[in-house]
Amino acid sequence: MSRSLLYAGLSAAAIIGAMAVTIRLAEAAEDKSLTVVSWGGAYTKSQVEAYHKPFTAETGIAVVNADYNGGIAEVKAQVESGNVVWDVVDMEVGDALRACDEGLLEPLDPASFPAGDDGTPAAEDFYPDALNECWATTIIFSTVFAFDDSKIGPNKPNTIGDFFDLQKFPGKRGLRKQNPKATLEMALIADGVVPEDVYEVLASPEGLDRAFAKLDTIKDSVVWWEAGSQPVQLLADGEVAMTVVYNGRLFDAVAAEGKPFKIVWDAQVMEYDTYVVVKGAPNKEAAMAFMRFATATRQLAAQASWIAYAPARKSSLPLVGKNAANGEDMLPNLPTPDKGRAVTVDPRFWADHQDEINQRWAAWLAQ
Amino acid sequence: MSFRPAPRRIEEYRFDRQPPREAAIPTARQNRNGLLLTLPLLAFIAVFFAAPIGAMLWRSVSNPLPASLMPRTAAALAGWDGATLPGETAFAAAVEDLRALPERQDAARLGAQLNFDYGGLNSLIRKTAREAAKLTPPYAESLPLLDRKWSDQAVWAALAVGTQALTAKNYLAALDMRYGADLGVVAAPEKERLYLMLFGRTAWVAGLVTALCLLLGYPLAYVLATAGPRTAGVLMILLLLPFWTSLLVRTTAWIALLQSQGVVNDLMVWLGLVSEEGRVQMVYNLTGTLVAMTQILMPFMVLPLYSVMKTIPPTYLRAASSMGARPLQGFARVYLPMTMPGVAAGALLVFILAVGYYITPALVGGPGGQLISNLIAYHMQQSLNWGLAAALGTILLGAVIALYLVFNKLAGADRLRFG
Numbered sequence: 001m002s003r004s005l006l007y008a009g010l011s012a013a014a015i016i017g018a019m020a021v022t023i024r025l026a027e028a029a030e031d032k033s034l035t036v037v038s039w040g041g042a043y044t045k046s047q048v049e050a051y052h053k054p055f056t057a058e059t060g061i062a063v064v065n066a067d068y069n070g071g072i073a074e075v076k077a078q079v080e081s082g083n084v085v086w087d088v089v090d091m092e093v094g095d096a097l098r099a100c101d102e103g104l105l106e107p108l109d110p111a112s113f114p115a116g117d118d119g120t121p122a123a124e125d126f127y128p129d130a131l132n133e134c135w136a137t138t139i140i141f142s143t144v145f146a147f148d149d150s151k152i153g154p155n156k157p158n159t160i161g162d163f164f165d166l167q168k169f170p171g172k173r174g175l176r177k178q179n180p181k182a183t184l185e186m187a188l189i190a191d192g193v194v195p196e197d198v199y200e201v202l203a204s205p206e207g208l209d210r211a212f213a214k215l216d217t218i219k220d221s222v223v224w225w226e227a228g229s230q231p232v233q234l235l236a237d238g239e240v241a242m243t244v245v246y247n248g249r250l251f252d253a254v255a256a257e258g259k260p261f262k263i264v265w266d267a268q269v270m271e272y273d274t275y276v277v278v279k280g281a282p283n284k285e286a287a288m289a290f291m292r293f294a295t296a297t298r299q300l301a302a303q304a305s306w307i308a309y310a311p312a313r314k315s316s317l318p319l320v321g322k323n324a325a326n327g328e329d330m331l332p333n334l335p336t337p338d339k340g341r342a343v344t345v346d347p348r349f350w351a352d353h354q355d356e357i358n359q360r361w362a363a364w365l366a367q
Numbered sequence: 368m369s370f371r372p373a374p375r376r377i378e379e380y381r382f383d384r385q386p387p388r389e390a391a392i393p394t395a396r397q398n399r400n401g402l403l404l405t406l407p408l409l410a411f412i413a414v415f416f417a418a419p420i421g422a423m424l425w426r427s428v429s430n431p432l433p434a435s436l437m438p439r440t441a442a443a444l445a446g447w448d449g450a451t452l453p454g455e456t457a458f459a460a461a462v463e464d465l466r467a468l469p470e471r472q473d474a475a476r477l478g479a480q481l482n483f484d485y486g487g488l489n490s491l492i493r494k495t496a497r498e499a500a501k502l503t504p505p506y507a508e509s510l511p512l513l514d515r516k517w518s519d520q521a522v523w524a525a526l527a528v529g530t531q532a533l534t535a536k537n538y539l540a541a542l543d544m545r546y547g548a549d550l551g552v553v554a555a556p557e558k559e560r561l562y563l564m565l566f567g568r569t570a571w572v573a574g575l576v577t578a579l580c581l582l583l584g585y586p587l588a589y590v591l592a593t594a595g596p597r598t599a600g601v602l603m604i605l606l607l608l609p610f611w612t613s614l615l616v617r618t619t620a621w622i623a624l625l626q627s628q629g630v631v632n633d634l635m636v637w638l639g640l641v642s643e644e645g646r647v648q649m650v651y652n653l654t655g656t657l658v659a660m661t662q663i664l665m666p667f668m669v670l671p672l673y674s675v676m677k678t679i680p681p682t683y684l685r686a687a688s689s690m691g692a693r694p695l696q697g698f699a700r701v702y703l704p705m706t707m708p709g710v711a712a713g714a715l716l717v718f719i720l721a722v723g724y725y726i727t728p729a730l731v732g733g734p735g736g737q738l739i740s741n742l743i744a745y746h747m748q749q750s751l752n753w754g755l756a757a758a759l760g761t762i763l764l765g766a767v768i769a770l771y772l773v774f775n776k777l778a779g780a781d782r783l784r785f786g
Contacts, residue, residue: 098479101493103472177734178749212558223651224733237628348490355750356486356559362742363561365734366568 033062034286038090040067042252046306047090047138049324051294054302058293061286072099075278079104084280087287093135093272094347100134106277106284107133108291116315117297125297127272127337127344130312135274136295139309142247142268142335142342143182148235149260152242160190160267160341163242164218171241174231177224180361181350182269183244185343187214189267195343203349208357212364224365235261247335251308255326263333266340272312310334420764427537427757434532436477437464441530444523449550453523458506461526465492465499483752484536484545485525491516521548537758562742562759566766569739572656572728573721579661580668580717581710587665588672588709593681610666618730621659625650625731651733659731664720668713675709711778719767739763 036052038044044065052063066086068074072095078084091099099105110132116125123131130137145163149156155168162169163186175183185198191214193201201207223240225231231245232253247268253259275294277287293299300311301319308330311317320331337344434441439460447453468474474496475489482489491514502509511518528536528546539545539552543560547553554560591602609617624630627646635641649655679702687697725740732738739759746756 098475101472101475101478103470103475226729237626239626239628352482352490353486355483355752358745358750359561360559362737362745363559366561366564366737 032060032286033064034087034283034290035064035066035085036088036090036290037066037068037086039070042307043248046303046309047294049306050303051290051299054299055290055293059286059289061283061290063290071095072102072104075099075104076102079279082280084278084282086278087281087283088290089276089278090138091135091274091276093137093274093345094350096135096274096276097347097351099276104279105134106279106281106287108136108277108288109133112288113292114296116313117319118315120315125313125315126295127312127314130272130274131295135272135276136291137272137274137312138295138300139273139303139307140270140312140335140344141273141309142265142270143176143186143244144247144250144263144265144268144335145186145242145244146231146235146250146261146263147242148238149262151238156262157242157264158266159264160186162264163244164190164214166218166221169241172221172223172239173218174225174234174240174243174245175222176231176244177226177365179354179358181345181354182271183215184208184211184357185269185345186244186267187211189341189343190214195341198343199346199349203353208360212360215364232259232261235259247333248308251333255308255323255328264340265335265342267343268335268340269343269345270310270335270337271345273309304330304334308333308335310336423757424761426753427761428533428535430480430529430532430534430536430754433477433480433530436468436473437461437526437530439464440526441532444527444530447523447527447550449520449524449527449548452507452518452520455505455507457523458510458517459504462495462499462502462506462510465496468496479751481525481529483750483755484529485521487516488522488525488529491522524548524550537754538762540755541758541762562739565737565739565742566762568737569722569763570766572653572660572736572738573718575657576660576664576721577668577714577718579657580665581714583661584665584668584672584713585706585710588669588676591669591673592676592679606666606669609662614663614726615730617663618659618727621655621662621731622650625655625658650731652735653732655731655733656728656736656738659727660721660724663727664717667716667720671712671716672706672709675706679705707778711774715771715774718770722763722767 036047038047044067048063048065052065056062068089070092072091075086075089076099078086096105108131110123113122113126113131113136115121126137127140130140145157145160147157152169157163157169163173184202188198188201188207188211189195191210193207193210202211223234223243225234225243228246228249231240231243232249234240234243235245236253236259247263250261250263254261275291277284277291281287295312297313297315298319300313301316301321303309304311304316304320305322305324311320311334317331317336320334322328323330323333335342440457443457443460444453447457465474468477474493477496478489478492481492494514495510495517498513502513516522524546527550528534536546540555541562543555543563544552545555587602587606591599591606594602622629626632627648627650629650631649632641632646636643636646641647649658683701683705684697687701688694692700722738723740725738725744728736728738729741729744732741740763743756743759743763746752746759
């Protein structure tokens, strides 16, 4: 009896001791770690494989993951309360612009970013406005439209005009409901506006009318979706003949589930996804080093093996390999500007006009 | 003279059966102690109920940030009549305000706020704040040279309205109106009119859902109240089971059932009721919203009805028929009037809850099923136009309170039975 008590006491002491040592070790490791915040899921996994692991291997700095759901509210709260715990945050370019304007970000030095592997200086290697004082873009994702090859019939759609052609391709269309970003751009291109002029046209009242008039032609046949996973489901269920969809989501459905879906790249609306450093980040130097490392030619190219998003550097494209899961060539599946008539989302246009355009969108939807 | 038992009499009779209470008059000391006991509750209500509502009311009329960042412009434009472009004083005041912004990010915060009233002010303010140091007088010339928008009278009207510390602009916007370029109140352009229509639709949908809940819930509550204990127990579990399921799960289940390739349509095609091409659109429209909201809000109708019906002895109906009332007559003259407190309470609960619904309409409503709460949520979470969200919320709150008062006058709140 007393002996078993002794054993129990000893093992309890051992457990407590071990816990104390573990905690001490964890604290020690935290001294050389960096918190990188992203969107979770397959996307974070692609960053861990392509950026975090090689960065830790090279510098010894551990990278801690955290997830969030976008927006600038949390960054703002941390900066304004003076309790900053995040170092690097993965932000949509519109949020990055706003956070930067509100002084929530550490300024970057674009000149300190390494040249591409082919020797092109960073300023020219990145796509326009992908690298500046506020953000360094990692990937480009695209809003495109897609159809189910097994159900569409012998004629296949190949331009955005076909999406708006209910005679040639009868059936419902899927469009995003929350706001008209990307949708208005697509409508204008379908109406014959060249991609370079899209935002100039959209800024004028007549141009906006023109985009809405084009959407009026299919409004009665639209099924509206909200979450990014919905359009893939709508296609799978046969609820729509064609739908607007994020290219990465559609690729996953094809690669992982073998769905016979096809993307039409014409009038793709490309949007940047960026890395930023939070103002007053606890590990600012390491964060800057991480940004430069992660956005180098090879790391950006490596990420494309894990997820169907395009690298933000032109020099990365020749190095893009095969899909890590099914061995498919990735380059044809990435939203690069050479596919179809491509537009890049202008975050400054939307910062200026989203209030009145979104109001008009809501009114148009409700009518 | 025939004996006609008015329902009101029956109730009085019921109360009369209870022994009369001793009417004890509390002393002043007891009164004070009683008040002290309610203090924690009063404090709780003040902090978690009254204060947030007060803050919302205040936010719908106050506009502190632009007023504090552009005090000179606000003063210079105070006497402006809006007939022509303002004079050099206003231009100089604007430049001086933008030069004096305490921090770089203030231009962005100011721009984002002013942009709610006039699209494009966001970049105009930031650009002008960046270049303000380099501008030279007369500013009435140099500002339009920097950006021609500065010679647009609508910009100045937006500044005059947007820099007032107290403003009615949010209420105007919530009623599809706004201040025009000459500072007069005008209707919003037809393409941007939205909120009045949505208020109307919200009331209409909430009314329909209440009517459907009553129509379906009344017989259900009757069965519940009159069935034997075993059956009633099973029915009660069936009624409450969905109530304990997550709102999102139930709403999504309705999508799976009602969509055009869903269970219900498949069944109808299989039975030959509709053709493969003629599948009925039952979700992503008003029908979907009505079906899902009626199912979700049903317990709020059934439970008050049940609690009232449970107290009505079956002998009353038998008494009615023994005196020659046909079943329908007995129901209409005896049973229905006695269940009115439950009907009123259930209808009030369901209607008020329905008016504030937004997750279900957002998911199954499609564009035609959006309600006013969806727009309030949008302005809270997406556009961050909290002033407008507060104004919309205040109008909604006012409408619900008005409805309650009217209802109280008609039905009497003291007679409501909430279950």
